[in-house]
Amino acid sequence: MTTLALATRDSSTMVRRQLKRLIRYPAMTVQLIITPVIILLLFVFVLGGALGAGIGGGRAGYVNYIVPGILLMTAATAATGTAVMVATDMTEGIIARFRTMRISRASVLTGHVAGSVIQQLLSMAALVLIALAIGFRPNANPIEWLAAIGLLTLFALAISWLSVALGLKSPTPEAAGNAPMPLLLLPFLGSGFVPTDSMPTVLRWFAEYQPFTPIMETIRGLLLGTPIGNSAVIAIAWCAGIALVSYLWAKSIFNKA
Numbered sequence: 001m002t003t004l005a006l007a008t009r010d011s012s013t014m015v016r017r018q019l020k021r022l023i024r025y026p027a028m029t030v031q032l033i034i035t036p037v038i039i040l041l042l043f044v045f046v047l048g049g050a051l052g053a054g055i056g057g058g059r060a061g062y063v064n065y066i067v068p069g070i071l072l073m074t075a076a077t078a079a080t081g082t083a084v085m086v087a088t089d090m091t092e093g094i095i096a097r098f099r100t101m102r103i104s105r106a107s108v109l110t111g112h113v114a115g116s117v118i119q120q121l122l123s124m125a126a127l128v129l130i131a132l133a134i135g136f137r138p139n140a141n142p143i144e145w146l147a148a149i150g151l152l153t154l155f156a157l158a159i160s161w162l163s164v165a166l167g168l169k170s171p172t173p174e175a176a177g178n179a180p181m182p183l184l185l186l187p188f189l190g191s192g193f194v195p196t197d198s199m200p201t202v203l204r205w206f207a208e209y210q211p212f213t214p215i216m217e218t219i220r221g222l223l224l225g226t227p228i229g230n231s232a233v234i235a236i237a238w239c240a241g242i243a244l245v246s247y248l249w250a251k252s253i254f255n256k257a
Contacts, residue, residue, distance in 0.1 A: 014115075
């Protein structure tokens with residue numbers, strides 16, 4: 001077999017390993033899905049009336065507005081579990097065992113990333129179904145849905161590589177669980193829950209230029225028909241940049257470990 005074929009085979013084996021871990025520890029998977037769902041229900045049914053009146057459209061309009069932000073929060077929450085699993089592998093000695101085996105070194109990290117992307121997409125699909133049940137009404141056509149799914153997949157890939165790097169860098173699984181937590185705040189500090197023009201000047205400047213905002217605006221535009229402008233280009237650039245930098249960082253840490 002060629003080197004590429006061997007690497008592909010080893011990577012698929014590592015992906016199956018990660019998916020089996022998700023099945024073996026369902027409590028973590030359920031927790032990672034439930035957290036964004038609780039936030040969605042809280043904002044819609046407790047705060048949605050007041051916030052919806054502020055942006056126009058009432059509670060029904062507010063459901064549509066916040067779903068893109070909750071989708072990114074769902075991906076970031078799932079990425080927390082990936083960081084924990086990577087740190088667990090690094091501290092429990094399984095990585096040392098893998099190094100003694102004739103497998104592709106890259107497949108170890110690739111398995112974590114691919115497993116994380118799959119978990120994030122499934123979590124986001126579950127969130128969309130719940131959002132539809134409580135009033136989310138996108139008007140996207142099939143092409144716009146495919147574009148939105150493509151951008152969310154690219155975002156999931158970037159966040160997965162970042163979470164893998166954070167997991168490799170963390171000394172313990174407990175520390176790894178806390179490392180990605182700032183990612184959960186970025187939808188709040190962007191256009192995820194309220195328009196950025198309602199924020200104070202300094203916070204508005206941060207909200208408009210941080211990476212999550214153009215991604216949320218693009219998803220919102222694709223699914224709901226709001227103006228996108230240059231947000232799509234900026235969103236793709238942010239995702240590609242985060243993925244590349246995180247990949248190089250993770251590879252460097254793994255090779256030195």
